[in-house]
Amino acid sequence: MPDALQHLNDLKDIKKMMERSSRFISLSGLSGVSAGICALIGAWFANETLNADYYSPANGRMYDEAGVSRFADGSALLFNRLFLIAAATFIAAFVLAFVFTYIRSKRAGLAIWGSTARRLMFNVSIPMLAGGIFIIHLVQSGAVGMIAPACLIFYGLALVNASKYSLEEIRYLGYGELLLGVISCWFVEYGLHFWAAGFGVLHIIYGALMWWRYERAD
Amino acid sequence: MKNPIEHLNKTFDSRIRLGIMSALMVNAEVNFNELKELIQVTDGNLASHLKTLEENDYVKVHKGFIGRKTNTTYTITKDGEKAFKTHLDALEKMIRALD
Numbered sequence: 185m186p187d188a189l190q191h192l193n194d195l196k197d198i199k200k201m202m203e204r205s206s207r208f209i210s211l212s213g214l215s216g217v218s219a220g221i222c223a224l225i226g227a228w229f230a231n232e233t234l235n236a237d238y239y240s241p242a243n244g245r246m247y248d249e250a251g252v253s254r255f256a257d258g259s260a261l262l263f264n265r266l267f268l269i270a271a272a273t274f275i276a277a278f279v280l281a282f283v284f285t286y287i288r289s290k291r292a293g294l295a296i297w298g299s300t301a302r303r304l305m306f307n308v309s310i311p312m313l314a315g316g317i318f319i320i321h322l323v324q325s326g327a328v329g330m331i332a333p334a335c336l337i338f339y340g341l342a343l344v345n346a347s348k349y350s351l352e353e354i355r356y357l358g359y360g361e362l363l364l365g366v367i368s369c370w371f372v373e374y375g376l377h378f379w380a381a382g383f384g385v386l387h388i389i390y391g392a393l394m395w396w397r398y399e400r401a402d
Numbered sequence: 403m404k405n406p407i408e409h410l411n412k413t414f415d416s417r418i419r420l421g422i423m424s425a426l427m428v429n430a431e432v433n434f435n436e437l438k439e440l441i442q443v444t445d446g447n448l449a450s451h452l453k454t455l456e457e458n459d460y461v462k463v464h465k466g467f468i469g470r471k472t473n474t475t476y477t478i479t480k481d482g483e484k485a486f487k488t489h490l491d492a493l494e495k496m497i498r499a500l501d
Contacts, residue, residue: 187496188496188497188500191493191496191497192497194417194420194493195490195493195494195497197417197420197421197424198420198423198424198490199424201420201421201424201425201440201441202424202425202427202428204425204440205424205425205428205429205432205436205440206425206428206429293439293442294439295436295439298436298439299429299432299433299436
């Protein structure tokens with residue numbers, strides 16, 4: 185029956201079209217790898233800063249004479265060394281991730297800024313913004329040990345949410361971040377290590393796997 | 403066995419119409435340019451297939467503006483959804499029958 189093949193192809197076309205039209209699939213694995221490398225570099229600088237006793241209670245950068253956190257005032261945060269490292273890391277990771285995804289979508293002939301990208305960004309932003317506000321509040325109230333767990337947990341939730349609007353596999357990266365985040369709540373002194381494992385190592389592993397799976401052939 | 407071909411919808415014979423319907427099934431609305439990019443056809447070709455679907459009351463056209471540029475979006479109708487699902491079921495049955 186010659187029709188059979190055509191019907192099968194029809195079904196495949198339908199499936200492909202539903203996928204392509206509703207998910208942002210040009211996210212490149214290399215974006216994950218580059219973001220992971222940025223995170224590791226950022227974590228290294230942060231570690232240096234912490235090891236240099238930059239925030240030791242003695243030098244008064246963390247608490248004033250009365251023992252009140254200096255970051256209770258939001259403006260003090262902006263010029264803080266760790267905050268700058270975090271911001272630089274985020275910007276570098278974001279720009280590099282964008283570049284690799286841009287290259288990939290150009291190659292595949294897909295628009296980078298369509299309704300799928302918009303939907304993905306919107307749905308990632310919800311947990312990220314809530315998390316960002318929560319973390320600023322953690323810093324202001326002096327609960328600095330909870331920053332790393334909070335970053336990992338909110339980012340993990342954002343990824344699980346994102347998986348509905350992009351590659352399905354992002355869900356597993358999200359689970360990984362969530363798991364690390366939850367565990368790190370009990371190991372506050374290793375916060376930066378967990379942070380580096382989640383944002384660095386997991387990103388690199390995930391990105392490399394995705395690249396291997398979808399882009400190797402290109 | 404009942405003949406499953408009778409449930410195959412002639413309107414969805416074309417790959418382009420199939421593509422349009424698939425995209426509209428999973429998206430609340432899709433505009434003309436997005437459809438063009440997804441299916442990779444010329445303006446005229448896409449427009450004529452959309453017209454056919456519109457005449458069958460399977461899709462609905464919404465004309466609007468973004469700034470001064472026209473923005474034509476399409477949504478699927480209840481009839482369209484039903485017809486497409488029936489077509490999909492028929493395709494599935496045909497393939498099952500061959501196994």
